[in-house]
Amino acid sequence: xxxxxDLAQKLNVGVIGGxxxxxxxxxxxxxxxxxxxxxxxxxxxxxxxxxxxxxxxQLDNGQHLLLGCYRQTLRLIEQVGxxxxxxxxxxxxxxxxxxxxxxxxxxxxxxxxxxxxxxxxQGLPFGARLNAARFMLALRRMNFRxxxxxxxxxxxxxxxxxxxxxxxxWEPLCIAALNTPIRKASARVLLNVLRDALxxxxxxxxxxxxxxxxxxxxxxxxxxxxxxxxxxxxxxCGVEAITPKDSGIELTTAEGTTIFSHVICAAPPxxxxxxxxxxxxxxxxxxxxxxxxxxxxxxxYLRYPAHxxxxxxxxxxxxxxxxxxxxxxxxxxxxxxxxxxxSAEGIHQELPQEQLAxxxxxxxxxxxxxxxQPEWFKxxxxxxxxxxxxxxxxxxxQQTALPGLLLxxxxxxxxxxxxxxxxxxxxxxxxxxxSA
Ligand SMILES: Cc1cc2nc3c(=O)[nH]c(=O)nc-3n(C[C@H](O)[C@H](O)[C@H](O)COP(=O)(O)OP(=O)(O)OC[C@H]3O[C@@H](n4cnc5c(N)ncnc54)[C@H](O)[C@@H]3O)c2cc1C
Numbered sequence: 001x002x003x004x005x006d007l008a009q010k011l012n013v014g015v016i017g018g019x020x021x022x023x024x025x026x027x028x029x030x031x032x033x034x035x036x037x038x039x040x041x042x043x044x045x046x047x048x049x050x051x052x053x054x055x056x057x058q059l060d061n062g063q064h065l066l067l068g069c070y071r072q073t074l075r076l077i078e079q080v081g082x083x084x085x086x087x088x089x090x091x092x093x094x095x096x097x098x099x100x101x102x103x104x105x106x107x108x109x110x111x112x113x114x115x116x117x118x119x120x121x122q123g124l125p126f127g128a129r130l131n132a133a134r135f136m137l138a139l140r141r142m143n144f145r146x147x148x149x150x151x152x153x154x155x156x157x158x159x160x161x162x163x164x165x166x167x168x169x170w171e172p173l174c175i176a177a178l179n180t181p182i183r184k185a186s187a188r189v190l191l192n193v194l195r196d197a198l199x200x201x202x203x204x205x206x207x208x209x210x211x212x213x214x215x216x217x218x219x220x221x222x223x224x225x226x227x228x229x230x231x232x233x234x235x236x237c238g239v240e241a242i243t244p245k246d247s248g249i250e251l252t253t254a255e256g257t258t259i260f261s262h263v264i265c266a267a268p269p270x271x272x273x274x275x276x277x278x279x280x281x282x283x284x285x286x287x288x289x290x291x292x293x294x295x296x297x298x299x300x301y302l303r304y305p306a307h308x309x310x311x312x313x314x315x316x317x318x319x320x321x322x323x324x325x326x327x328x329x330x331x332x333x334x335x336x337x338x339x340x341x342x343s344a345e346g347i348h349q350e351l352p353q354e355q356l357a358x359x360x361x362x363x364x365x366x367x368x369x370x371x372x373q374p375e376w377f378k379x380x381x382x383x384x385x386x387x388x389x390x391x392x393x394x395x396x397x398q399q400t401a402l403p404g405l406l407l408x409x410x411x412x413x414x415x416x417x418x419x420x421x422x423x424x425x426x427x428x429x430x431x432x433x434x435s436a
Contacts, residue, residue, distance in 0.1 A: 008337050013434060014039065014251045014260035016239045016275070019047025020420050021408040022266030023222040024427030025077055030229040032435050035352065037231065037260075039253060040222070043239030044215050045223060047268065048385065049420060050214030054378045055303065060214045061380055062299040063339040065176070065314070068206035069196040070421035072428060073218070080221040087212055089313060089331045093117065093198075093205040098311070098367050100318040101168040110125045111140065121169070128165045135159045136198070144195035146188050149391040152178075155187035172316055175343045178389040178417040179295045186391040191416040209313060210266075211332040216427040239267075242275050242405070249404050264430045269294075269387065281401040287306050290395045292411060296349060297385035298342040300360045302374040306335035310368060317367060321359045338364070338374075343385075353379040386418030387411045398429045406430040 013032045015022045018040030029036040029215045044050055052059045061107040066073060066088070074084060084090075093105035093113070101123030101265075105113040118133040138159060152174050156166050171182050175265055177193045178185045210217055223233040234253075241252040242263060249263045265272050276282045310327040317323065322340035324355075329335035340360045342348050357377040364370040387393075387410075395413045398406050408426040416422035 001382060011261045011434060012248075012259075013037070013391050014239075014249070014258065014263045015266055015408075016242075016251070016263065017043040017047065017268070017409070018042075018223070018233060018235065018264060019268070019409075019423060020049055020073070020218060021410065021423035022047075022264065023226075023429040024072070024218045024424040025264050025266060025408050025431045026226045026233070026344065026427075027076055027080060027222045028428050028431035029434065030226040030231045032431070033229070034431075034435060035230060036226060037258065038226065038233040039235070039237050039251065040178035040235045041267075041271075043236050045233070045235065046215040047219075049214040050219075051215040052380070055299075055376055057303065057334065057337065058213050059301050059339075059378065059380075060113035062297050062382055062385065063324075063341050064210065064214060064420065066208040066210070066420060067193075067197050067204065068208065069193075069200070069204035070208075070419070070424075073420050073424045074208075076175070076222070077193075079217050080218065080225040082221060084300050087217060088208040088210055091207045091209065091313065092202075092313075094205065095155070095169065095172065095316065096312055097168060097172070097316040097318040099125070101316075103169070105202070105205060109204065110137065110204065111199050113202050113207070114198050123168060124165055128162070131160055131162075132165050132169060135161055139191060139194065140199060144191040144199065146191060149186055149188040151391055152182040152185040152187045152190050155190075155385065156182065166219075168318065169384065172323065177419075179297060179343050179386040179416070180389045181344050184388060184390055184430060186389050186393065186417075188391065189207070189389050189415070189417050194416065198345065199255075206267060207314070209326070209331045216420075224321065239398075244279075244402060244404075249402075255352075260404075262404045262406065262434050264406045264427070264434075265407050266430075268384070268409060269411045270384065272407065277402075279402055282405075285396045285400055285407070288394050289411070291394070293388035293390070294384040295344050295386050295388045296381060296383045297344075298348060298382070299380045300340040300342075300357050301378045301380070302338045302340070302361065302364070303376050304336040304338060304370065304372075304374045308336050308338070308370055310338065317363060320363050320367075321356065325364075340364075353381070389417040397417055398426055399433055406433060 104120040313330040328337035410418040411421040
């Protein structure tokens, strides 16, 4: 015990970035009694998962969804004072493409719940459903592992998943999970997500829709947790330079300089590459980061009168601009507020925002009879929402070649695509590497 305390006293960690990765690392360090200071360049915490206010309405910079298998994210939310029952609307696995396809998992243990869901799905001929169930069983036999990575489209073709199940089932699933089209997406990473979400316990495939904004859900609570344990969380305080010194690593901000025993760089890829590019020892790391392509996510929020609702809290559309629609009234009591999400690259990127919003408004009218114009709409285009999760991607490791400097973030090495859970796992790994 005394040894651990001595170790904690010798350590002093600076974390660059107060997104989910940086705050996860900070919580894990603070929990172990290690002094930690978080530097966040923005005015608020959360990064790519942050609350945004528009027209006095609480929004997020993009509608997010968590899966029951995001165990570390959910554990940390509870650790810093969240209550999963109150913070989320929890839905059993369901995929509804309005009028085209519907899959619902019954209350049975995994993986039976999925097999029954696939066999009883509506909107696919029986042969295609049987084939989809066979595909899942084949993946289970392979332990969800591939000896060679390939694109998801190639994997589907190998397993006889023809155009209809690919378009109605696997493609929406792949885009939702990896934010990458099936012709570009890594089958190996998709299988990692399917392994964890569909194959262990039934609750792992649950979909959790947050009732609170993403800054409040975790980063803000995490900041209180860290500060209560003597740490610091500084917003509007971007790190301008990282300088290795004999005594540790110096961080420079507009306020001055501070020396730390260790630094975790949890900034997003482009910002991280900028901070690291002057170090010869990190040439490979910076090349790996610069080699990442990005994929966008667009969220279109629409404020309708309070009585306007959708048939389900979350519903998909087939061959439309809007891929997924969320009814914030049913999810979070924000009646009349709808969110349309368009993930990954596509022709929507070529449209001016006003025109894109009008397309979504027309789709809501044609699919659900929602007449008239909304009071307002807000298009949030995150052009670099996630990295493009291609096969055989070399992602930088958390441990860098510069002693004392670690990397966290959804883009760093790991099983998961760019997700909250991937970000959190990377932050926890950095904390473990330091405290080990
Ligand atoms: C619109 C959208 C929808 C998404 N939907 C989902 C979803 O449904 N489910 C899911 O799991 N994931 C989703 N994601 C992905 C998820 O949001 C990210 O994987 C995750 O938030 C990344 O966290 P991070 O901490 O790695 O990086 P970031 O969130 O990017 O955090 C990095 C932080 O570093 C700060 N920073 C940058 N430079 C500096 C500097 N020099 N000094 C100090 N601070 C700096 C930034 O301001 C930022 O706060 C979505 C992402 C977007 C954009």
